[in-house]
Structure formats: structure tokens, C-alpha cells
Amino acid sequence: MRYGYFDDDAREYVITTPRTPYPWINYLGSERFFSLLSHQAGGYSFYRDAKLRRLTRYRYNNVPNDAGGRYLYVNDGGDVWTPSWLPVKAELDHFEARHGLGYSRFTGERGGVRVETTFLVPLGEDAEVQKVVVTNTSDEAKDLSLFSFVEFCLWNAQDDQTNYQRNLSIGEVEVELDGPHGSAIYHRTEYRERRDHYAVFGVNTRADGFDTDRDTFVGAFNSLGEAAVPRTGESAGSVASGWYPIGSHGVKVSLAPGESRTLVWVLGYVENPEDEKWADDAHQVVDKTRAHALLGRFATAEQVDEALAALQRYWTELLSTYTVRSGDEKLDRMVNVWNQYQCMVTFNMSRSASYFETGIGRGMGFRDSNQDLLGFVHLIPDRARERIIDIASTQFPDGSAYHQYQPLTKRGNDDIGSGFNDDPLWLIAGVAAYVKETGDLSILDEPVPFDNEPGTEVPLFEHLTRSFEFTVEHRGPHGLPLIGRADWNDCLNLNCFSTTPGESFQTTENKAGGVAESVFIAAQFVLYGEQYAQLAERRGLGDVAAAARKHVEDMRTAVLEHGWDGRWFLRAYDYFGTPIGTDADPEGKIWIEPQGFAVMAGIGVGAGPDDTSAPAVQALDSVNELLATDHGMVLQYPAYTTYQVNMGEVSTYPPGYKENGGIFCHNNPWVIIGETVLGRGAQAFDYYKRITPAYREEISDVHRLEPYVYAQMIAGKQAERHGEAKNSWLTGTAAWTFVAASQYLLGVRPDWDGLVVDPQIGPEVPSFTVTRVARGATYEITVTNSGTPGARGRLVVDGTPVEGNLVPYAPAGSTVRVEVTV
Numbered sequence: 001m002r003y004g005y006f007d008d009d010a011r012e013y014v015i016t017t018p019r020t021p022y023p024w025i026n027y028l029g030s031e032r033f034f035s036l037l038s039h040q041a042g043g044y045s046f047y048r049d050a051k052l053r054r055l056t057r058y059r060y061n062n063v064p065n066d067a068g069g070r071y072l073y074v075n076d077g078g079d080v081w082t083p084s085w086l087p088v089k090a091e092l093d094h095f096e097a098r099h100g101l102g103y104s105r106f107t108g109e110r111g112g113v114r115v116e117t118t119f120l121v122p123l124g125e126d127a128e129v130q131k132v133v134v135t136n137t138s139d140e141a142k143d144l145s146l147f148s149f150v151e152f153c154l155w156n157a158q159d160d161q162t163n164y165q166r167n168l169s170i171g172e173v174e175v176e177l178d179g180p181h182g183s184a185i186y187h188r189t190e191y192r193e194r195r196d197h198y199a200v201f202g203v204n205t206r207a208d209g210f211d212t213d214r215d216t217f218v219g220a221f222n223s224l225g226e227a228a229v230p231r232t233g234e235s236a237g238s239v240a241s242g243w244y245p246i247g248s249h250g251v252k253v254s255l256a257p258g259e260s261r262t263l264v265w266v267l268g269y270v271e272n273p274e275d276e277k278w279a280d281d282a283h284q285v286v287d288k289t290r291a292h293a294l295l296g297r298f299a300t301a302e303q304v305d306e307a308l309a310a311l312q313r314y315w316t317e318l319l320s321t322y323t324v325r326s327g328d329e330k331l332d333r334m335v336n337v338w339n340q341y342q343c344m345v346t347f348n349m350s351r352s353a354s355y356f357e358t359g360i361g362r363g364m365g366f367r368d369s370n371q372d373l374l375g376f377v378h379l380i381p382d383r384a385r386e387r388i389i390d391i392a393s394t395q396f397p398d399g400s401a402y403h404q405y406q407p408l409t410k411r412g413n414d415d416i417g418s419g420f421n422d423d424p425l426w427l428i429a430g431v432a433a434y435v436k437e438t439g440d441l442s443i444l445d446e447p448v449p450f451d452n453e454p455g456t457e458v459p460l461f462e463h464l465t466r467s468f469e470f471t472v473e474h475r476g477p478h479g480l481p482l483i484g485r486a487d488w489n490d491c492l493n494l495n496c497f498s499t500t501p502g503e504s505f506q507t508t509e510n511k512a513g514g515v516a517e518s519v520f521i522a523a524q525f526v527l528y529g530e531q532y533a534q535l536a537e538r539r540g541l542g543d544v545a546a547a548a549r550k551h552v553e554d555m556r557t558a559v560l561e562h563g564w565d566g567r568w569f570l571r572a573y574d575y576f577g578t579p580i581g582t583d584a585d586p587e588g589k590i591w592i593e594p595q596g597f598a599v600m601a602g603i604g605v606g607a608g609p610d611d612t613s614a615p616a617v618q619a620l621d622s623v624n625e626l627l628a629t630d631h632g633m634v635l636q637y638p639a640y641t642t643y644q645v646n647m648g649e650v651s652t653y654p655p656g657y658k659e660n661g662g663i664f665c666h667n668n669p670w671v672i673i674g675e676t677v678l679g680r681g682a683q684a685f686d687y688y689k690r691i692t693p694a695y696r697e698e699i700s701d702v703h704r705l706e707p708y709v710y711a712q713m714i715a716g717k718q719a720e721r722h723g724e725a726k727n728s729w730l731t732g733t734a735a736w737t738f739v740a741a742s743q744y745l746l747g748v749r750p751d752w753d754g755l756v757v758d759p760q761i762g763p764e765v766p767s768f769t770v771t772r773v774a775r776g777a778t779y780e781i782t783v784t785n786s787g788t789p790g791a792r793g794r795l796v797v798d799g800t801p802v803e804g805n806l807v808p809y810a811p812a813g814s815t816v817r818v819e820v821t822v
């Protein structure tokens with residue numbers, strides 16, 4: 001069952017009922033100011049840091065789920081309703097929510113009044129803009145009262161939800177009815193002391209009234225759906241003093257039949273320099289110069305339309321870097337639009353703010369951000385470069401790294417610290433992807449400090465060396481890398497035997513390390529160790545490259561000797577040196593991560609897709625047999641049914657959820673890529689479709705989350721609710737599925753000296769064209785595809801047949817035509 005449809009030409013998903021199984025959201029903003037916006041106008045806004053600079057309040061765990069957002073109440077002759085359906089829930093004659101790239105447009109109609117609201121965060125602005133068009137669709141005159149509503153958050157979202165003894169006394173606002181561009185409400189809590197910023201909520205007309213005190217507007221005993229002021233039809237003119245500051249403008253609109261009126265609301269963030277804080281210091285009146293300038297830039301509907309057009313041009317330009325025409329509309333819309341869009345959002349948000357992440361818990365992850373880069377670097381390489389430097393600056397001199405850092409301060413997060421032994425190697429992955437995309441080797445010379453300590457700067461390449469050496473120097477009894485607190489799987493905590501409720505599995509390390517080893521990190525080392533060697537070569541360090549390759553070969557051998565169970569790769573050795581992920585165990589026999597990663601790294605790849613003596617072939621066949629389901633591949637099987645104290649968090653989840661046998665989508669693309677390495681494109685494409693949202697749209701009632709973005713998890717085969725997704729949007733799945741689809745299934749990937757073209761998508765896609773812009777040149781790649789297992793493409797470049805699968809980079813500005821026959 002569906003709840004909407006894709007409008008591919010408009011690059012929008014159109015939701016046709018407010019009653020989706022869960023709030024289906026969008027993100028506005030891609031620079032400093034961000035908003036989460038559900039199809040029912042729920043969500044919140046923040047400036048740069050979802051925890052420390054939250055503009056509006058949102059209550060997670062709320063009843064109903066999605067109450068709290070930016071609402072417009074309509075009072076039409078006593079009939080009170082909200083065009084977003086929530087919170088009033090008066091039935092609508094027509095409802096439509098369109099989520100586009102960085103904007104959304106909602107239409108609600110009732111009783112002959114249509115309200116169409118376009119939300120966007122314009123490029124270069126620290127504000128959410130709403131253009132509201134109210135139309136009288138009836139055949140009689142209408143006198144309407146409109147009431148806007150936002151609830152301000154007192155900036156620090158965590159403190160805002162905990163520190164009521166202080167916070168209920170500090171709320172302050174200023175109201176300006178006769179401002180230069182209409183009426184505005186200023187939220188200025190804590191501005192009197194150390195804050196240099198305030199929020200402004202303005203409308204481009206002189207309002208007929210306002211409210212800033214929540215209890216007055218809503219009524220002390222009401223829910224938002226029963227708000228008092230909209231019912232009376234008159235703003236009360238309340239001025240918040242402590243308690244719960246809100247912003248509401250009352251605007252009266254009289255419309256003849258067929259007539260429309262357009263209004264613009266702006267919710268902005270403004271920072272003033274210390275010496276320009278006050279317009280009137282003695283009376284503590286906020287200096288509003290910058291706010292007025294902001295409101296002046298969106299004082300007319302035309303200004304908003306121009307900003308929306310600019311945003312659309314921006315996305316057209318970004319997405320032109322990689323496009324495919326395949327004849328499979330689901331593949332095309334995911335690759336061309338939605339997967340890339342999600343990559344931008346994960347790059348910006350890391351794992352901070354979604355409908356499953358509160359924006360207060362997690363900063364930027366070291367491993368997460370490096371992986372997010374893989375799906376983003378082609379869009380805006382300069383921002384990827386900046387991000388790489390930020391991430392590397394949180395590394396320690398011994399090569400280990402803070403697991404997370406705070407985006408506002410860029411400092412490592414001491415609460416979590418380090419000790420996740422996969423983290424360092426992801427830095428090599430991120431840097432290699434950046435250099436392959438751009439050719440910018442100068443990044444390797446960039447001076448980068450350790451732990452942000454001025455004076456400790458060394459060239460970035462030295463950071464990569466420390467990453468590499470860290471793994472070399474932290475190997476266990478089998479020559480495999482020590483796992484530390486965890487590897488990619490945050491929940492495999494082999495040095496933490498926890499029996500205390502609530503204790504963190506990630507930060508508690510109550511067993512001495514030194515024994516527990518990770519086969520996953522070993523595979524990661526083989527893959528990224530080779531990339532490190534290639535980077536060293538490009539710096540003319542042949543001896544460094546040779547020495548690195550020796551370590552890589554040793555690791556490859558160690559994996560095949562000590563990391564192999566007989567039909568698949570082992571997962572780890574635990575604290576006692578006992579193997580994990582072995583057929584001998586009743587549960588947790590086989591784990592997905594080392595299977596996908598080892599094959600991706602080329603470990604045990606034999607003589608082709610049918611070489612059943614090859615460990616890689618056996619491992620992926622076992623994955624298919626034991627882990628694959630119609631909804632994707634589960635993380636391990638069988639899931640643990642009881643708590644395993646020696647393994648940490650993994651078995652805390654009920655069977656089939658999250659890391660305990662859930663379909664943890666992030667690692668599915670590793671197997672997909674692994675299948676393409678083996679030349680089994682049909683299998684790879686089949687797996688891709690099982691987790692990819694556009695192909696799951698028809699089962700939206702089962703999947704339940706947005707059909708346009710990936711979710712972190714889909715409940716596994718042992719779960720009560722097999723097939724149900726959770727944690728949409730902020731997941732490494734976005735970057736990795738884009739890499740899998742664009743670089744391995746369609747097979748166009750940037751390498752050091754050219755584009756590799758090696759499609760492996762199986763016979764279901766008999767022909768396709770990829771347009772790829774790389775280093776300023778455009779490549780038109782037309783593929784005729786038999787899909788035969790093991791077949792590799794023959795290339796004709798600008799009319800000349802070439803050996804191998806590399807198309808050398810052409811000068812910027814040129815167009816290269818590539819014909820491929822598989």
C-alpha cells in the first residue's frame with residue numbers, strides 16, 4: 001500500500017494523506033540553518049548545532065507522536081482548522097504534502113478555503129521562510145482570522161528539557177507591531193547576559209494582533225489542537241515573561257470568491273557583535289538592524305519565489321554530476337535524486353537530528369563522517385575537504401581518534417573518548433575518495449593538528465600514516481587487529497562485561513584488552529591499507545608503499561588462516577580468544593560485516609563467479625543462504641535469544657532488531673559491492689532492490705517510513721515485525737548505497753588517473769547511459785549490457801577501443817564519449 005507517489009519531473013515525493021504510518025519528514029537548509037519538517041508541519045529549527053542553538057521546541061516521545069511544529073490556524077467564521085491537518089485534525093477536503101529538495105509545499109483545503117504553504121531555507125540565509133497563499137475557493141466572501149504559531153526553545157535543547165527551576169523564569173521576548181517590513185516577535189532569552197544571538201519571527205504585513213505567552217494562546221488546560229486564541233478569533237496580545245515563550249501573529253484576511261492573498265513568514269537566527277547588541281542599552285532594547293535586513297530580503301512573495309528558484313537551480317547543478325537513464329524509473333529516481341539528497345543530509349547532520357535522533361545526544365562521528373563523505377564528495381568536494389581536516393584534527397598522536405566531536409566547537413567529545421579501533425582506518429577511506437574525485441594531492445600536505453592542539457600540526461599524510469600504524473601496532477594473538485571498545489559494530493563490545501543496568505557498553509572497558517580481535521578491521525585494513533600504499537606512491541614514497549603492502553599481505557594471510565570458519569569468515573575472537581561467528585555456535589553463527597568487507601577488499605576471490613573453491617564465493621553464498629530475506633540481509637544469524645555478557649550491547653536487543661539480527665542496512669551495500677567484485681551483478685542488483693526505498697514504496701504499510709530515503713534498520717526475520725523500518729535518514733546506508741549503485745552496479749567510479757567503467761548489474765538492465773562530470777570534464781557513458789555473470793565491459797572511448805576498464809581523465813571542459821559492451 002502507498003500513501004503517495006513520486007513526481008519525478010518535479011523531484012518531489014507527494015504525500016496524499018496526512019495519515020501516513022509515521023511522520024514523513026524533510027530537511028530544509030544545507031549550510032548553517034536547518035529545519036526538520038514533517039508532512040504535518042511538525043519538527044523544529046536550529047542554527048548549526050542541534051543541541052546548543054535550537055530555535056524552536058520539539059518534544060520527542062510525544063502523544064500524538066508529532067505534536068509541535070510551525071502551525072497556521074484558520075478561523076473561518078468559527079470553524080477552526082489547520083491546513084497541515086495536525087494539530088487540530090479537522091477533516092480536510094484536500095490534503096497534499098510535497099517534499100522537494102530543500103523545500104516542502106503543503107496544501108490543505110476545507111470549507112472553501114485553500115491554504116498552500118511553501119517552506120524553505122533560502123541559500124545563504126539563516127532563516128526558514130514560509131510563503132502562504134490563502135485562496136477563497138467558495139462562491140461567497142470570506143472573513144478569515146489566521147494565527148501563526150511557533151514555540152521557542154531556550155537555545156540549549158538539553159537544558160531546555162531538564163532545567164525547569166531556572167528556565168521557567170528566564171523567557172523574554174520583544175514585540176514590534178510596526179516594523180519596517182511588517183510585524184515581528186523577537187525571542188531574546190539570555191540575550192541580557194552572555195548570548196549574542198536572538199530569534200526573530202516576522203510576517204510581511206502589519207499584524208492585527210500577537211501572542212507570545214503559550215498559556216494564553218493555547219489555554220492552560222488545552223492541547224495545541226484546542227488552542228484558545230484561534231477559537232476566540234482574536235489575538236490576546238500576551239507578552240511572555242518566563243514560562244513558555246511563543247510567537248504568534250493574528251492576521252485578518254478578507255477574500256472575495258476566487259481571491260487569494262499571499263503572506264510571508266520568516267523565522268530567523270540573528271547574531272550581533274558585542275558592541276552592537278543593544279539599540280538602547282539603558283532600556284535593554286535589542287538592536288534589530290540585522291533582523292530588519294533579513295525580513296527585508298523576504299518582504300515580498302516575489303523575493304521568496306526567486307529564492308526557491310535559486311535553490312532549485314542549485315540542486316539541478318549539484319545533481320548533474322552523476323545521472324543515469326536506465327529505463328528502470330525506481331533506479332533512476334534513487335540514483336539521480338533521492339539517494340544523493342540523503343547523502344547531503346547525512347553529511348550535514350551526521351547522526352545528530354532526525355525523528356529518531358534528538359539532536360542532543362550525538363555529535364559528529366569520526367567513522368560516520370568519513371563514510372558519509374564517500375557519498376557526498378562528488379557533490380561539493382570543497383566541503384568534503386574542509387570536513388576531512390576537521391575530522392583529522394581530532395586524531396591523537398598515536399593514530400587513535402575521538403569517536404565523536406561537537407560541530408560547533410570541533411573539539412573531540414571526552415564523554416565518549418576513543419578506543420574504537422576501526423575509527424583510524426576510515427580516515428584513509430575518506431581521504432582516498434576525496435583525492436580520487438578531485439586529484440587534489442595538496443590536501444596531503446595540509447598541516448593538521450592532533451586533538452586540536454595548536455603547535456602539533458603535521459601534514460595530513462602523516463595522520464594517515466598514524467592511522468595505518470595504529471592498526472599494525474595493535475594486533476592480537478592471531479595477528480588480527482585488536483577490537484578495542486568496538487569496531488564498526490558499536491554493539492560488539494568484547495572488553496566490556498557489563499552487569500550494571502544503564503552502564504554504557506561503549507565507554508565501559510572493564511576487561512584488559514590485548515586478546516579480542518576483529519576480522520572486520522582486518523578486512524578494512526586490507527582494503528584501506530592498499531589505498532594508503534597507493535597514496536604513498538603518489539607522494540613518491542615507494543619504500544613506504546612497499547612496506548605497507550607487506551603488512552597488508554600479512555593481514556590477508558592472517559584473515560585466510562585465522563579468520564576463516566570453513567564456509568564463511570569469522571567475525572572476531574573474544575576476550576578469551578574464542579571465535580565468534582562460527583558454525584559451531586548455536587547462535588550468531590554467521591555475521592555479515594566481515595563477509596561483505598573481506599570480499600570488497602578482494603580477500604579470497606578466486607577464479608570467477610563460479611569458483612566455489614574460493615572463500616569469497618563460499619562466504620557470499622553462505623550470506624545468501626543464511627542472512628538474506630526479502631527485506632534485506634540480516635546482520636547475523638541466528639540472533640541471540642539471551643544476554644551474552646562477553647559480547648556487550650549486541651545481545652541486549654530482542655532477536656531481529658538492530659545489531660542483533662536486524663537488517664542493518666548500512667552493511668548490505670558491502671555485500672552488494674562484494675557480489676560485483678565476484679562478477680555476480682544479478683545477485684547484487686537483487687539485494688539492492690530489497691532495501692532501496694523506491695522499490696519498497698508499494699509495501700509502505702509494512703515498511704512504514706519514508707519511501708524516498710533509506711532507514712538504518714529494517715526488522716529482521718526473527719523479529720515480531722519483520723520488514724518494518726526504523727531510523728530513517730541519518731545512516732551510513734545513504735553513502736554506501738550510493739557508492740554501491742553508482743560505482744559498482746552502474747560501475748562508474750573515479751580512480752586516481754581516470755574513471756573506471758565496470759558495470760555489474762545483471763541482465764535486468766539491458767542498457768543504460770550514465771553522465772558523469774569529473775574534474776571538469778563530462779563523460780557520456782552508454783552501456784549495452786548482457787548481464788552475463790563474470791563478464792566485464794569492452795570500452796570504446798571517443799571511437800577508439802581501449803584495453804582494460806579505465807577511461808583516462810580528460811581536460812576540463814571536454815566531453816568524452818564512452819561506449820561499453822558487457
Ligand code: GLC
Binds near residue numbers: 490491659
Ligand atoms: C550506527 C552508528 C555507526 C555504527 C553502526 C553499527 O549507525 O552511527 O557508527 O557503525 O550504528 O553499530
Ligand code: GLC
Binds near residue numbers: 490491506649658659
Ligand atoms: C549505534 C548502534 C546502536 C547503539 C549505539 C551506541 O548507533 O546502532 O544500537 O546503541 O551505536 O552508541
